[in-house]
Amino acid sequence: MDFELDLEQKEIVKAAREFAEGEFDPQLAFELEKTHTFPADIRRKACKLGFVGIHFPEEYGGQGYGIMENALIVEEFCRRDSGIGSAVVLSDFSSEVVMRFGSEAQKKAYLPKVASGAYISGGGYTEPDHGSDITFMNTTAVRDGDSYVINGSKTFITNGGIAQFLIVLCQTDENASPPYRGQSTFIVPTDVDGFEAVEIEDKMGLKMTSTAEIYFNNVRIPADALIGEAGKGFYQVLEFFDESRVEIAAQALGIAQGALDRTIAYIKDRSQFGKKIAAFQVNQHKIADMATRVELARLMVYKAAWNYDKGRIDPTLTSMAKMTAGQAAVYVADEAIQMHGGYGYIMENEVERFYRDAKITEIYEGTREIQKNTISSGIVGRYK
Amino acid sequence: MKKIAVLVEHRQGEIREITFEMLGKAHQLAGSDDEVQALFLGDTSQKELVAKVSPHAHTTLAVYDAALKDFEPLRYGSALEAVLSNADCDLLLMGQTAFGMDLAPALAAKMTMPFTSDVVDIEILDGGVKATRQMYSGKVSAAVSLKEAPKRLLTVRAGAFPAEDVPEVSGEVREIAWSVDGDFAVRKFLSYIEAAVGDVDITQADVLVSVGRGIKDADNIPVAQELADALGGVVSCSRPVADKKWLPKERQVGTSGKTVKPRVYIALGISGAFQHQAGMKGAATIIAVNKDPKAPIFSIAHFGIVDDLFKVLPALTEKVRELKG
Amino acid sequence: MDIIVCIKRVPETAEADIVLDAGKKGIDTDGMVFSINEWDNYAVEAAIQLKEAQGGKITVVSAGPEENNEVLRRALAMGADDAIRLTDPAFEGSDAIAMARILAAAIKDIPHDLILTGVQADDDGFGGTGVALAEMLGLPYAALVTDIQLDGDTLTVHRELEGGLEEVTAVKMPALLTIQTGINEPRYVSIMGIRKVAKKEIAEKSAGDLSLSGDDIGVKGSLSQIEGLFFPPVGEGAEIIEGTMDEKAETLVKILKERGGIA
Numbered sequence: 001m002d003f004e005l006d007l008e009q010k011e012i013v014k015a016a017r018e019f020a021e022g023e024f025d026p027q028l029a030f031e032l033e034k035t036h037t038f039p040a041d042i043r044r045k046a047c048k049l050g051f052v053g054i055h056f057p058e059e060y061g062g063q064g065y066g067i068m069e070n071a072l073i074v075e076e077f078c079r080r081d082s083g084i085g086s087a088v089v090l091s092d093f094s095s096e097v098v099m100r101f102g103s104e105a106q107k108k109a110y111l112p113k114v115a116s117g118a119y120i121s122g123g124g125y126t127e128p129d130h131g132s133d134i135t136f137m138n139t140t141a142v143r144d145g146d147s148y149v150i151n152g153s154k155t156f157i158t159n160g161g162i163a164q165f166l167i168v169l170c171q172t173d174e175n176a177s178p179p180y181r182g183q184s185t186f187i188v189p190t191d192v193d194g195f196e197a198v199e200i201e202d203k204m205g206l207k208m209t210s211t212a213e214i215y216f217n218n219v220r221i222p223a224d225a226l227i228g229e230a231g232k233g234f235y236q237v238l239e240f241f242d243e244s245r246v247e248i249a250a251q252a253l254g255i256a257q258g259a260l261d262r263t264i265a266y267i268k269d270r271s272q273f274g275k276k277i278a279a280f281q282v283n284q285h286k287i288a289d290m291a292t293r294v295e296l297a298r299l300m301v302y303k304a305a306w307n308y309d310k311g312r313i314d315p316t317l318t319s320m321a322k323m324t325a326g327q328a329a330v331y332v333a334d335e336a337i338q339m340h341g342g343y344g345y346i347m348e349n350e351v352e353r354f355y356r357d358a359k360i361t362e363i364y365e366g367t368r369e370i371q372k373n374t375i376s377s378g379i380v381g382r383y384k
Numbered sequence: 385m386k387k388i389a390v391l392v393e394h395r396q397g398e399i400r401e402i403t404f405e406m407l408g409k410a411h412q413l414a415g416s417d418d419e420v421q422a423l424f425l426g427d428t429s430q431k432e433l434v435a436k437v438s439p440h441a442h443t444t445l446a447v448y449d450a451a452l453k454d455f456e457p458l459r460y461g462s463a464l465e466a467v468l469s470n471a472d473c474d475l476l477l478m479g480q481t482a483f484g485m486d487l488a489p490a491l492a493a494k495m496t497m498p499f500t501s502d503v504v505d506i507e508i509l510d511g512g513v514k515a516t517r518q519m520y521s522g523k524v525s526a527a528v529s530l531k532e533a534p535k536r537l538l539t540v541r542a543g544a545f546p547a548e549d550v551p552e553v554s555g556e557v558r559e560i561a562w563s564v565d566g567d568f569a570v571r572k573f574l575s576y577i578e579a580a581v582g583d584v585d586i587t588q589a590d591v592l593v594s595v596g597r598g599i600k601d602a603d604n605i606p607v608a609q610e611l612a613d614a615l616g617g618v619v620s621c622s623r624p625v626a627d628k629k630w631l632p633k634e635r636q637v638g639t640s641g642k643t644v645k646p647r648v649y650i651a652l653g654i655s656g657a658f659q660h661q662a663g664m665k666g667a668a669t670i671i672a673v674n675k676d677p678k679a680p681i682f683s684i685a686h687f688g689i690v691d692d693l694f695k696v697l698p699a700l701t702e703k704v705r706e707l708k709g
Numbered sequence: 710m711d712i713i714v715c716i717k718r719v720p721e722t723a724e725a726d727i728v729l730d731a732g733k734k735g736i737d738t739d740g741m742v743f744s745i746n747e748w749d750n751y752a753v754e755a756a757i758q759l760k761e762a763q764g765g766k767i768t769v770v771s772a773g774p775e776e777n778n779e780v781l782r783r784a785l786a787m788g789a790d791d792a793i794r795l796t797d798p799a800f801e802g803s804d805a806i807a808m809a810r811i812l813a814a815a816i817k818d819i820p821h822d823l824i825l826t827g828v829q830a831d832d833d834g835f836g837g838t839g840v841a842l843a844e845m846l847g848l849p850y851a852a853l854v855t856d857i858q859l860d861g862d863t864l865t866v867h868r869e870l871e872g873g874l875e876e877v878t879a880v881k882m883p884a885l886l887t888i889q890t891g892i893n894e895p896r897y898v899s900i901m902g903i904r905k906v907a908k909k910e911i912a913e914k915s916a917g918d919l920s921l922s923g924d925d926i927g928v929k930g931s932l933s934q935i936e937g938l939f940f941p942p943v944g945e946g947a948e949i950i951e952g953t954m955d956e957k958a959e960t961l962v963k964i965l966k967e968r969g970g971i972a
Contacts, residue, residue: 014898
């Protein structure tokens with residue numbers, strides 16, 4: 001057993017930190033946040049340096065590392081800036097479905113372009129009527145000769161408005177029993193006829209990331225856009241969630257650490273009643289609680305990533321990691337604002353953004369409640 | 385009796401101020417029966433320069449040779465060796481300048497002279513030489529001693545000692561013979577490039593709004609420009625900002641940039657390294673804004689605000705605009 | 710063109726609270742972040758740019774404990790080819806000239822056309838090791854370099870003088886240059902770079918390997934000694950303006966008005 005990162009991992013952390021410190025400028029972040037702008041330039045640079053798609057195999061433009069190394073980058077980027085960090089690290093979202101289950105041709109066509117920065121990817125799973133429950137899809141894909149024709153809609157789709165392609169989970173057999181055995185995933189380019197994305201502008205956080213409702217109106221895609229076998233979509237997506245939960249957990253961890261960093265700096269700087277507020281025990285204890293939760297989240301995120309890289313699918317562990325890290329992010333960011341007082345409540349202060357960006361990590365990629373379902377069914381078993 | 389020698393620094397027909405600063409310090413260190421020496425290297429056309437320093441030294445030792453017209457450290461080093469073999473000085477002072485930094489360390493290595501650099505104070509006690517120099521970007525001072533040796537070498541920080549009121553002594557000038565001996569073609573002076581003038585001459589401005597590392601990004605320069613516009617001033621910067629090309633080099637204040645003497649100098653996010661201070665300490669009023677209460681800039685500023693410049697700037701710009709209607 | 714770059718690992722002290730160590734001859738570096746000396750980073754980048762244009766090989770050299778591998782590996786990841794760490798307890802206490810002697814002993818046996826160092830190090834701010842090293846190796850050199858152009862075996866360099874003035878000087882290779890900040894824009898370390906050097910070994914050389922005797926190095930071989938460190942006396946200092954942001958701005962405007970700061 002070894003709790004230390006290896007040499008390469010430490011170097012990756014340092015490289016990610018130097019890049020984020022050099023490029024994620026607070027004033028720029030403030031502007032991007034206000035104007036709801038995706039940090040395209042920064043993402044392009046991050047791609048060029050190999051940060052995006054670090055976990056893709058080399059033959060598909062990646063760096064051949066595992067999701068542990070990806071998690072380290074996600075953590076560092078989000079730690080430096082929750083908004084820019086999240087937008088950049090989510091820019092390859094769902095590409096893993098292609099990587100794990102796609103054909104050679106699909107992998108070659110899409111992954112190198114995501115890693116190089118030419119493409120942004122996204123995943124269409126959530127539907128307006130179902131939320132976190134993906135056992136039945138209203139969106140359908142019907143085989144028609146050499147094509148599939150997709151109809152339906154999805155909501156809360158990360159990168160929906162800016163991605164070049166989306167992985168879309170569709171019902172291909174409405175009579176399958178249970179229904180999820182009749183689901184399939186497809187690669188849908190966003191420039192096809194009948195596809196429409198409507199940006200969800202007014203959301204609490206993640207303002208630099210596109211979140212959209214997407215509509216498929218007789219969208220016709222070639223049959224070879226199917227990923228893997230028909231009927232396997234549900235299983236692919238569940239397996240992908242095991243991986244993506246770790247990434248979102250790392251995002252939460254980074255946000256928590258970033259909020260903690262700023263709070264420590266603030267209380268050492270700010271004076272009240274004639275002394276630094278770091279001298280007050282109430283603040284020292286708050287920091288102790290915050291730091292402990294961050295460390296706890298880190299242990300769980302790293303373990304879940306490490307376990308995944310060992311080739312073990314363990315939804316219980318990844319759900320625990322995501323739940324713990326999400327709670328840490330929300331708790332630490334909340335305390336951060338509290339300790340900053342009025343200054344923490346205004347938009348110019350970074351912790352305000354961290355606070356708003358933290359909350360999503362308890363909601364998307366499975367809400368905290370869904371994580372609890374997964375954890376308990378893994379431990380207690382399924383009781384109905 | 386001890387002898388303290390100062391290497392005269394000159395460029396483009398002028399004696400550099402550091403020379404007088406060192407001569408002043410040398411006199412301060414010298415007792416009544418001690419000797420202050422000036423060492424001059426140049427060509428015959430520069431003889432008139434010697435007249436400016438020789439009154440301030442008991443002895444001036446000069447080498448005139450066409451090969452010494454422009455500063456080239458290999459030739460200067462060789463000539464200096466010849467002078468030092470005649471000079472019998474105990475301690476040699478050179479400037480920690482573009483001139484001294486290009487010469488002193490090599491001379492120390494070549495002649496096995498105990499040496500330390502960039503000193504801001506010197507003490508001679510019982511024949512021992514102790515110097516004070518700064519480390520960790522001026523946050524810590526170090527007391528450094530030089531071991532016993534026939535000759536010891538220090539380079540002196542520009543501005544550490546006053547250049548004014550250097551005592552006058554009736555100095556004699558002695559010429560030392562030296563001729564080119566060795567392959568000096570391997571390094572050759574070609575030309576000077578004058579500082580670019582640029583669109584704005586910061587040395588002429590009455591009010592300077594100066595930005596440092598704390599401005600964080602080129603995108604933030606306009607925020608400082610707004611204040612400068614409101615005040616009717618000009619934006620200048622410290623070295624890191626020019627290094628990163630966020631502002632052109634000709635806007636840089638400091639040793640390697642411009643020396644400015646505005647009525648008001650507002651330092652925003654500038655820590656205040658000595659090289660920067662050297663360029664702006666002559667300002668009539670210095671106002672510093674920095675998050676770090678320990679930033680050296682506060683030791684030289686007249687007024688300070690310990691806060692985030694991005695909070696101070698908009699608030700101040702707003703107030704100034706209100707005032708001006 | 711074969712280039713050797715000398716690099717140093719230094720603590721980041723610009724924004725840190727400095728505490729002296731027990732002996733008051735050094736600082737307490739516990740918990741401090743270390744990185745490559747800023748000037749050296751520009752030197753590494755300059756070497757890589759020359760290599761990209763000319764071909765050849767870059768060797769980075771650093772003297773110090775195992776932690777120095779960090780900066781050596783970083784330089785390798787940026788694009789250097791080989792790394793050597795000079796390490797021996799006997800090196801401790803070496804002043805800048807003795808350090809130059811150690812570097813010279815290591816470098817003299819490595820083929821080189823050009824040696825680059827930073828102008829100075831962030832920690833001791835000495836600014837002399839590179840030039841002393843050139844003297845020991847018998848190489849022509851130029852300090853405070855802000856531009857390098859290559860023409861055959863001659864380097865035409867700009868040296869930064871005072872007051873914005875620059876000097877153009879020709880230096881014939883093999884030569885040594887000390888590199889000033891701002892000469893280029895050092896690249897970030899890429900994941901590709903880290904991957905490429907993952908298996909790379911860093912050679913180590915001790916005083917014995919370099920045939921250095923105890924008289925030449927360490928405290929014994931150094932003609933200058935740090936007797937002690939202390940905090941510089943604080944001057945009168947600025948009058949600090951307090952209050953809410955609005956009050957601070959108000960006070961400042963008043964000062965500006967009085968002092969002729971508002972045209």
